[in-house]
Each structure stands twice: as structure tokens, then as C-alpha cells.
Amino acid sequence: MGRYGALIPFAESRPGSVNPMPTTSMLVAGLLTVIGVVAGYLIGFFVTRSVGENSLKNARAHSQKLLDEAAREAETQKRQLLLDAKEEAYQSKQQFERESSRQNSELMGREKRLDERENNLHRKVDLIEKKERDQKRLEKEVSDRETALAGRSLEMDRLAHEQNARLERIAKFTAEEARQQLISNMEGEARMDAARKVAEIRETAQREGQKEARKIITLAIQRSAAEHTSETTVSVVNLPGDEMKGRIIGREGRNIRAFERATGIDVIIDDTPEAVVLSCFDPVRREVARRSLELLIQDGRIHPGRIEEVVEKTRREMDTEIVDTGERALLDLGITGMHPELVRLLGRLRWRTSYGQNILDHSKEVAYLCQIMASELGFDATMAKRAGLMHDIGKAVDHEVEGSHPTIGKALGEKYGEPGPVVEAIAYHHEDFNPQYLMAALVQAADAISGARPGARRESLETYVKRLERLEAIADSFPGVEKSYAIQAGREIRIMVEHRQVDDAHAHMMATEIAKRVEKELEYPGQIKVVVIRETRAIEYAK
Numbered sequence: 001m002g003r004y005g006a007l008i009p010f011a012e013s014r015p016g017s018v019n020p021m022p023t024t025s026m027l028v029a030g031l032l033t034v035i036g037v038v039a040g041y042l043i044g045f046f047v048t049r050s051v052g053e054n055s056l057k058n059a060r061a062h063s064q065k066l067l068d069e070a071a072r073e074a075e076t077q078k079r080q081l082l083l084d085a086k087e088e089a090y091q092s093k094q095q096f097e098r099e100s101s102r103q104n105s106e107l108m109g110r111e112k113r114l115d116e117r118e119n120n121l122h123r124k125v126d127l128i129e130k131k132e133r134d135q136k137r138l139e140k141e142v143s144d145r146e147t148a149l150a151g152r153s154l155e156m157d158r159l160a161h162e163q164n165a166r167l168e169r170i171a172k173f174t175a176e177e178a179r180q181q182l183i184s185n186m187e188g189e190a191r192m193d194a195a196r197k198v199a200e201i202r203e204t205a206q207r208e209g210q211k212e213a214r215k216i217i218t219l220a221i222q223r224s225a226a227e228h229t230s231e232t233t234v235s236v237v238n239l240p241g242d243e244m245k246g247r248i249i250g251r252e253g254r255n256i257r258a259f260e261r262a263t264g265i266d267v268i269i270d271d272t273p274e275a276v277v278l279s280c281f282d283p284v285r286r287e288v289a290r291r292s293l294e295l296l297i298q299d300g301r302i303h304p305g306r307i308e309e310v311v312e313k314t315r316r317e318m319d320t321e322i323v324d325t326g327e328r329a330l331l332d333l334g335i336t337g338m339h340p341e342l343v344r345l346l347g348r349l350r351w352r353t354s355y356g357q358n359i360l361d362h363s364k365e366v367a368y369l370c371q372i373m374a375s376e377l378g379f380d381a382t383m384a385k386r387a388g389l390m391h392d393i394g395k396a397v398d399h400e401v402e403g404s405h406p407t408i409g410k411a412l413g414e415k416y417g418e419p420g421p422v423v424e425a426i427a428y429h430h431e432d433f434n435p436q437y438l439m440a441a442l443v444q445a446a447d448a449i450s451g452a453r454p455g456a457r458r459e460s461l462e463t464y465v466k467r468l469e470r471l472e473a474i475a476d477s478f479p480g481v482e483k484s485y486a487i488q489a490g491r492e493i494r495i496m497v498e499h500r501q502v503d504d505a506h507a508h509m510m511a512t513e514i515a516k517r518v519e520k521e522l523e524y525p526g527q528i529k530v531v532v533i534r535e536t537r538a539i540e541y542a543k
Contacts, residue, residue: 101242101273102273104273105272105273123465134483138483138496146539147539149536149538149539150538150539150540153538234268234277234278234279234286235277235278235286235287235289235290236275236276236277236278237275237276237277237278237290237293237294237297238274238275239274239275239276239297240274240297241274242273242274244274244297245269245276247302248267248269248276248293248296248302249269250302250303250304254304255302255303255304255307256269258304258307258308259289259292259293259307259311262292262307262308262311262312263280263285263288263289263292263311264280264282264285264289265278265279265280265282265285265286265289266278266279266280267279267289276293278290278293281399282399282400283348283351283352283353284318284322284348284351286351287318287351288311288314288315288318289311291314291317291318292307292310292311292314295310295314296310321347322344322347322348322350323340323343323344323347324347325346325347325350325360326342326343326344326345326346326347326348327343327347329346329347329360329363329364329389330343330346332364333364333367333368333385333389334385335382335385335386335389339416339417341416342390342393342412342416342418345393345396345397345412346360346363346389346390346393346396347360348396348397349363349392349393349395349396352395352396354392354395357450359392359395362392362450363388363389363390363391363392363393364389365446365450366388366389366391366392366443366446366447366450367385367386367388367389368385368388369388369445369446369449369450370384370385370387370388370439370442370443370446371384371385371388373442373445373446374439374442377442379438379439379442380421380439383419383421383422383439384439384442384443386418386419386422387421387422387425387426387439387440387442387443388425388442388443388446388447390409390413390418390422390425390426391409391425391426391429391443391447392405392409393409393412393413393426394406394407394408394409394410394412394426395409397412404430406426406427406428406429406430407427409426409427410423410426410427413426421439421440422439424436424439424440425439425440425442425443425444426443427440428440428441428443428444429443429444429447430444448527467490467522467524468486468490470521470522471486471490471493471518471522471528472484472485472486472493474514474517474518474521474522475493475495475514475530478495478510478513478514479501480497480498480501480502480506480510481495481496481497481498481510482496482497482498483495483496484496488529490524490528491527491528491529492528492529492530492531493514493518493528493529493530493531494531494533495510495511495514495530495531495532495533496533497510497532497533497534499534499535499536502532502534503534504534507532507534508532510532511530511531511532514530514532515528515530518530
């Protein structure tokens with residue numbers, strides 16, 4: 001107002017002003033101009049202030065929105081990082097547990113093997129110590145008896161001289177008494193001569209027979225070779241991980257029950273890592289179960305419906321493979337004209353073992369040996385080969401039919417029209433029947449060769465030790481036996497006898513009786529040599 005108010009006095013004091021009205025109008029106009037400028041200024045100020053406040057509010061709202069979004073994003077990233085860290089920690093824990101489980105399994109296996117070795121060493125040490133004690137005791141007894149025998153020998157010589165002198169002096173010795181004495185002495189000498197002659201004839205016959213038999217058997221063994229595999233009554237199926245055990249068991253055990261019902265075997269799930277055990281005495285059913293379980297593990301779909309489908313499919317494939325295996329065995333041996341049911345049973349022997357020896361491979365080996373020996377002896381080689389192949393056919397169903405496998409095999413051979421020599425060889429190869437054909441003796445010999453060949457069969461240490469102990473117990477049970485020793489891994493037993501109780505003739509009889517009793521009471525591969533030792537020593541010292 002000060003700036004525009006100064007115009008009014010200035011207008012009034014202008015020189016030469018003659019009309020005051022124009023000056024008033026100009027003042028009013030100026031005043032209105034001033035008022036318009038002030039009003040415009042105020043309006044602009046308020047408008048600018050309003051726009052600034054709105055912009056500030058918008059900026060604050062936008063900033064708050066950005067802060068909220070940043071907070072949410074930070075929280076999301078934080079949660080993601082926590083999840084990643086937990087996942088990584090879980091994976092590390094799982095890896096550590098798997099590695100620990102594997103290392104624990106290896107340590108347990110090594111510890112078990114070390115324990116077995118330690119037990120075997122203790123057992124061997126005990127046996128060696130026992131043998132040493134027996135040997136020392138025997139040496140002392142022998143030494144004492146040698147000293148006693150030396151004294152007795154001198155005494156007997158003296159008594160003999162006295163008796164001869166007394167007999168010469170006796171005049172009242174009747175002719176009948178002299179005759180009886182002479183007869184008695186002659187009977188003893190005749191008995192000794194007869195026993196000596198029998199022993200000589202037997203040794204000559206055995207030497208010649210063994211020489212010829214050794215030639216034939218050695219030739220047969222050299223021309224025959226086979227590989228044998230070992231199986232047991234259980235099969236182990238490896239799993240990709242321990243979590244697969246839960247899938248095999250299923251909810252409330254429905255999967256494992258369905259599998260056992262479909263296959264007829266027992267599934268054993270224990271603490272063994274990444275493995276389950278299938279147990280069954282029927283080797284074919286056990287093989288079907290093993291293959292079915294492996295297919296289910298590979299497929300990943302494990303439920304009762306799928307289990308029945310896979311087991312049925314595997315069983316059909318197994319039946320086809322059994323027939324193909326039997327036909328292939330006949331083709332390898334060149335045998336024709338066999339009943340289809342016998343071919344199927346022959347194929348089942350592929351999954352049957354005895355003392356760790358595969359029965360089908362064993363039967364084929366026996367067939368080759370029979371063929372070779374029959375050719376050398378001039379028999380029917382084709383018939384001998386057929387008898388050797390079929391001799392254990394009863395083992396294909398011996399877990400289903402009552403009776404021994406020779407009896408079962410004989411019935412099968414008669415049922416399906418096998419020739420008489422073959423049927424008799426099946427029945428006789430364990431001496432359960434009296435043979436009429438020499439073919440049976442060939443099969444028995446070939447069966448013993450195949451079973452006794454080194455490496456063909458395996459025995460547990462416990463069974464081996466029990467057999468040796470039983471062998472020595474049988475020998476010790478005979479009167480006059482001082483001590484017996486099983487040597488050559490149980491292939492020979494040597495028997496020390498009292499020379500005063502057992503003479504030379506009785507020694508041969510004792511060896512025969514012990515051999516017969518061993519054959520009757522023991523089961524063993526090959527043959528056992530029985531040696532009876534009777535020894536008399538005369539010792540004197542020159543002083």
C-alpha cells in the first residue's frame with residue numbers, strides 16, 4: 001500500500017493540473033490494480049500451497065508404499081534363505097547318515113570276519129595242543145612198553161627153554177595129549193598162514209584192481225571239467241536305499257503280505273542296510289520271488305495289484321526258462337527221446353544245490369564220466385550217459401514228495417518210461433537197492449568222483465570236525481584199539497592196536513569191520529581208508 005499510495009500526492013502536486021476528476025479516476029484505477037495484484041498473489045500463494053501439500057502427501061504415501069514393499073521383499077528373501085539353509089542342512093544330514101551307515105556296515109562285516117577267523121584259530125590251536133598231548137603220552141607209553149617187552153622177551157625165551165627141557169624129561173606124557181598139543185599148535189600156525197595168504201591175495205587183487213580202476217577214472221576226470229556255483233536257502237536282494245523297505249512293507253504291511261501270499265516265500269526285513277532277505281526251501285519259488293522283487297523295485301509301483309501281476313508274469317517266464325534249460329542240457333549231451341515232464345524236472349535242477357554244488361552241473365558231469373568209463377569198459381556209452389544225467393532227478397521234487405531222492409527218482413523213471421538200466425542206476429547210486437546191471441555201479445562211481453573232486457562241494461568247519469570226531473569214536477569202540485587218528489582231512493584213519501590182544505589175522509578182520517561200520521553210520525564224499533597198525537618191537541642195550 002505504501003508503494004501505490006505514494007502515487008496520490010504525486011498526482012495532486014503535478015503542476016499544470018486543472019481538472020481533479022481525472023486524478024481520482026486514476027487513483028481508483030490504480031487502487032483496483034493494486035487490489036487485483038494482491039488478490040492474484042494471494043490466490044497464487046494458496047494454490048501453490050495446496051498443490052505442494054498434495055504433492056507432499058503423495059510423496060509420503062509413495063515412500064511409505066516403497067518401504068512396505070521393501071520390507072515385504074526383505075521378509076520373503078529372509079524366508080527363502082532360511083528354507084535354503086534348512087534344505088542344505090537336511091541334505092548334509094542325510095548324506096552324513098548314509099555315509100555313517102555304510103561305514104558302520106563295513107566295520108561290522110570286518111569285525112564279524114575277524115571274530116570268525118579268531119574262533120577258527122582258537123579251534124585249530126586246541127586241536128593241535130590236543131594232538132601234541134596225545135602224541136607225548138603215546139610216545140611215553142610206547143617207550144615204557146618197549147622196555148617192558150624187552151624184559152618179557154627175555155623171560156619168554158627162558159621159559160621156552162625150560163618148557164622144552166621139562167617136556168623132554170617128562171616120561172608120563174601120553175600120546176593122546178601130545179597129539180592134541182601138536183594139533184593145537186598146527187591149528188594156530190594154519191590160522192596164521194591162512195590169514196597171511198588171504199591178506200596177500202586181497203592185497204594183490206586190490207593192487208591190480210586199483211591200478212586198472214585208477215587208469216579209467218583218471219582218464220575220465222582228465223576229459224571232464226565243469227564249473228559249480230554255491231547257493232543257500234536264502235536270496236539277498238539289494239535295495240537302492242533304506243526308504244525302499246518302507247515301500248516294500250506298505251501301509252500296515254499290506255504290500256509284504258501280498259508279496260508273501262503270491263510267491264509263497266518269507267520276506268525278512270532286518271537291520272541289514274539296503275537289503276532284504278528272501279527265505280524258502282523251494283529254489284524255484286525263491287528265484288521267482290527274487291526276480292519279481294527286483295522288477296517291482298525298478299518299476300517303483302509297489303501295491304498288491306501290481307505285485308500279483310508281476311509275480312504271475314515272472315512265474316510264466318520262469319516256467320519257459322526251466323523247459324529251455326532242460327532242453328539245452330539234453331542238447332549238450334546229445335540225448336533224445338525223453339518225456340517232456342522229465343525235461344521240465346531236469347531244468348528245475350538248475351536252481352537246486354547239494355553241499356554248495358549245483359545239481360544240474362553235477363548231473364551233466366556224472367553223465368560225461370559215465371560215458372567215458374563205459375566206453376573204456378565196452379558198455380553202452382549212450383545208456384550210461386543217460387543214467388548219469390538222470391541219477392539225481394528225484395532232487396527236483398524231494399521237497400514236495402516224501403521219501404529219499406533215489407526212491408523218488410526211481411518212481412519218476414518208471415512212470416515216464418525210462419529204460420530199466422537207467423531206473424536201476426537212479427535207485428542204486430546210493431546203494432539203497434541191489435543192482436542187476438553194471439550200469440548202476442558206473443553211475444555210483446561217477447557220482448562219488450564228481451562229489452569228491454576238490455572244490456566241487458563245500459562243508460562247514462563244524463560239520464567237518466564232527467565227522468572226524470565220529471570217525472575216531474567208531475574206531476575207538478572196538479576192543480583192543482589203543483588209539484585212533486583221523487588224518488588226510490578225514491580221508492584216512494589209522495588205528496593203533498594192542499599186539500597182545502589183536503593178532504595179525506584179527507587185524508585184517510578189524511579193518512574190514514570198521515570200514516563196514518563207517519559206511520553204515522557216516523555220510524562222506526569219496527572214500528575213507530582204514531589202516532590197522534599192529535607193531536612189536538624188541539629193544540636191548542649194549543653196555
